[in-house]
Amino acid sequence: xxxxxxxxxxxxxxxxxxxxxxxxxxxxxxxxxxxxxxxxxxxxxxxxxxxxxxxxxxxxxxxxxxxxxxxxxxxxxxxxxxxxxxxxxxxxxxxxxxxxxxxxxxxxxxxxxxxxxxxxxxxxxxxxxxxxxxxxxxxxxxxxxx
Numbered sequence: 001x002x003x004x005x006x007x008x009x010x011x012x013x014x015x016x017x018x019x020x021x022x023x024x025x026x027x028x029x030x031x032x033x034x035x036x037x038x039x040x041x042x043x044x045x046x047x048x049x050x051x052x053x054x055x056x057x058x059x060x061x062x063x064x065x066x067x068x069x070x071x072x073x074x075x076x077x078x079x080x081x082x083x084x085x086x087x088x089x090x091x092x093x094x095x096x097x098x099x100x101x102x103x104x105x106x107x108x109x110x111x112x113x114x115x116x117x118x119x120x121x122x123x124x125x126x127x128x129x130x131x132x133x134x135x136x137x138x139x140x141x142x143x144x145x146x
Contacts, residue, residue: 031092038087055080 011017039056047053058080065072127135 030095031088034091034095035088038084038091042087043084055084058083 043055047055059076059078062075062077064074
């Protein structure tokens with residue numbers, strides 16, 4: 001039993017697990033904020049512009065049925081809530097896209113800095129024609145002296 005606790009402890013204190021937990025918590029809170037923005041700020045003006053429609057009330061009611069002489073409540077297809085959920089998703093997906101794009105840009109800048117080769121030692125300048133001729137003359141004179 002203690003080995004399982006030790007394994008769990010090692011897992012829980014790893015940086016990746018803690019980072020993931022923080023991400024999930026912040027993501028849940030962010031989702032609630034986006035839902036509130038869509039439901040309370042974006043959709044009311046859109047509904048007003050198209051004729052005073054409340055999107056959360058938009059639904060298609062299916063016919064009621066009778067089972068064993070008892071009338072069952074009619075089922076509804078709540079397409080207004082579905083539209084709001086789609087808008088939530090688009091906003092969250094765009095925010096995640098921008099976040100990932102920013103992280104990728106930062107990591108590519110960091111990689112470029114790491115990949116930069118160390119500055120090579122400066123090359124010695126090529127000898128001029130005069131220097132080449134003088135070197136040849138010197139070598140010829142050394143060979144004659146021998």
